Amino acid sequence: MHIPDGFLDVKTAVATYAVSAAVIPAAMGRAKKTMKDKNIPFMASMASFVFVAQMINFPIAGGTSGHLLGNVLLSYLFGPWVSTMIMTVVITLQALLFGDGGITALGANILNMAIVANAAGYLVMRLCDRLKMSRNVTLFAASWFSVMLAALLASAEISFSGLISFKVAAASMLFWHGFIGIGEGLLTAVITSAILKARPDGREVPK
Amino acid sequence: MKKYLPVILFAVIILIIPLSSTHPDGLERVAEDHGFMHMEGNGIHALFGDYNVLHIAGPASSILAGVIGAAAVYLLVRFIFGMSKK
Numbered sequence: 001m002h003i004p005d006g007f008l009d010v011k012t013a014v015a016t017y018a019v020s021a022a023v024i025p026a027a028m029g030r031a032k033k034t035m036k037d038k039n040i041p042f043m044a045s046m047a048s049f050v051f052v053a054q055m056i057n058f059p060i061a062g063g064t065s066g067h068l069l070g071n072v073l074l075s076y077l078f079g080p081w082v083s084t085m086i087m088t089v090v091i092t093l094q095a096l097l098f099g100d101g102g103i104t105a106l107g108a109n110i111l112n113m114a115i116v117a118n119a120a121g122y123l124v125m126r127l128c129d130r131l132k133m134s135r136n137v138t139l140f141a142a143s144w145f146s147v148m149l150a151a152l153l154a155s156a157e158i159s160f161s162g163l164i165s166f167k168v169a170a171a172s173m174l175f176w177h178g179f180i181g182i183g184e185g186l187l188t189a190v191i192t193s194a195i196l197k198a199r200p201d202g203r204e205v206p207k
Numbered sequence: 208m209k210k211y212l213p214v215i216l217f218a219v220i221i222l223i224i225p226l227s228s229t230h231p232d233g234l235e236r237v238a239e240d241h242g243f244m245h246m247e248g249n250g251i252h253a254l255f256g257d258y259n260v261l262h263i264a265g266p267a268s269s270i271l272a273g274v275i276g277a278a279a280v281y282l283l284v285r286f287i288f289g290m291s292k293k
Contacts, residue, residue, distance in 0.1 A: 001234050006248030032291040044284040048277035049213075052220050055258055055273055057228040064236040065228035082288075089283050098276065099253030154234060163243045172240060176233035191216070198212040 001069075001147075001154055001177070002094065002109055005102030009161040016157060017107030023115050024088055031081035042202070043078055046195075047086040050074065053191075054090065058183050066180030069113055069150070072121040072143040073188045077195070077203055080122040087114035108157050112150040121146030139192055140185035147184045151177035224258075224273045225266030 008016070035043070050070035057065035070090075074083035091109050094100040101109045121142040128138035155169035163169070196202055231239060238244040255261075258272040 001232065003234065004247045006246045007238070007243070028287075028291070031288070035288065040285060040288045043288060044281045045213075045217075047284040048281040049217055049220070051276050051280040052217070052224065052273050055224050055227060055269070055276075056220060057230065057232060059228040059230055062236075063230050065230040065232055067227075067232070085287065086284055089287065090280055093276065093279055093283065095253075096251075097253060097255050097279065098258050098272065099251070099256040100258070102248065103251055104248075151233065158243075163246065164241050168241065169237065172237045173233065176236055180233050194212050194216055197209050 001113060001150055002091075002101030003105035003112075003154060003157065005104050007102070007161060007163065008105050008108055008157060012157050012160045013104050013107060016105075016111045020088075020107045020110040020115065024084075024110070027081050027084045027088075027115075031079075031085045033081075034079050035082050039078070042199070043082060043086065046074060046077065047089060050086065051090050051093070053187070054094070060176070060179040060183065064176055064179075066177070066183055068184055068187050069117055069147060070188075071113070071118040071146050072125065072139055072184075073192055073195075075118060075122050076125065076139060076142075076188075076192055080118055083122075084114050084118045087118060090114075108154070112153045112157075116153050117146040117150035120149035136189045136193075139189045143185040143188040144181035147177050147181035148174060221270060221273050221277070224269045227269070 050068070050073065053068045053070060055067070057067045059065050069087075071083055071087060074086050088110050091101060091114055092106065095103055095106050095109070124142040124145045125138055128141055133141070151173040152170060155173040156166060158164065159166035159169045235244065255272045255275065259268045260271045260275070263271060
């Protein structure tokens with residue numbers, strides 16, 4: 001879902017940069033307060049894991065592919081603020097070093113995939129916790145919604161930029177990302193279980 | 208064995224990088240279907256554009272790009288969180 005250079009017009013690029021630039025320092029402040037210092041190497045390892053996992057596109061229906069985002073995996077383990085910061089680092093390096101996602105679209109990509117996807121996933125996770133859903137159901141639902149919200153926001157940005165109408169953008173983006181979100185949900189549930197088997201104390205977030 | 212599960216998982220995903228699907232992703236698909244894929248700009252010339260390392264051919268190129276990226280992410284996250292240690 002990385003928006004390349006050229007898709008967004010100036011006002012959309014500037015506006016999304018402004019929002020991301022305002023949120024990230026605040027998220028860093030909260031991350032600092034909530035994280036456990038001894039877990040920094042574990043966080044960094046999970047960050048590089050998410051980076052590599054994002055490189056692997058899995059095929060979905062109709063000659064289209066998707067890849068893991070990883071917000072819910074990270075926020076389940078470390079909380080939403082640390083997760084937003086890790087996702088921001090991953091997306092920024094992808095744009096700067098690997099040409100994945102445009103430099104002019106970096107603000108939008110951070111907003112979609114590190115901030116909004118992350119917040120959506122976290123809120124759904126909280127809701128599922130409250131409804132006493134099992135861990136796998138919680139992770140799956142939160143992951144699916146995180147992808148869908150990011151796709152919805154990307155649709156809005158594309159239409160604000162005058163490329164296509166919001167209705168058309170949202171319908172087609174949500175159609176494909178509905179499938180990609182299933183992949184995100186399954187991968188998140190499986191990977192989180194594997195991590196927690198190895199590190200039963202890996203989850204540092206109080207419920 | 209359980210302890211090494213994440214390490215094994217990590218090794219596996221690095222090795223399967225070359226198997227990554229080359230189909231368009233969700234956004235690219237929408238851009239193709241609605242005729243705005245051509246708007247994509249060249250942007251900057253990224254050092255490891257398209258997750259490839261220059262002068263290296265075949266699957267090794269994307270695997271190496273993955274290792275380089277993983278190391279860069281690891282160091283940057285350690286640095287950023289390390290700076291703000293309590």
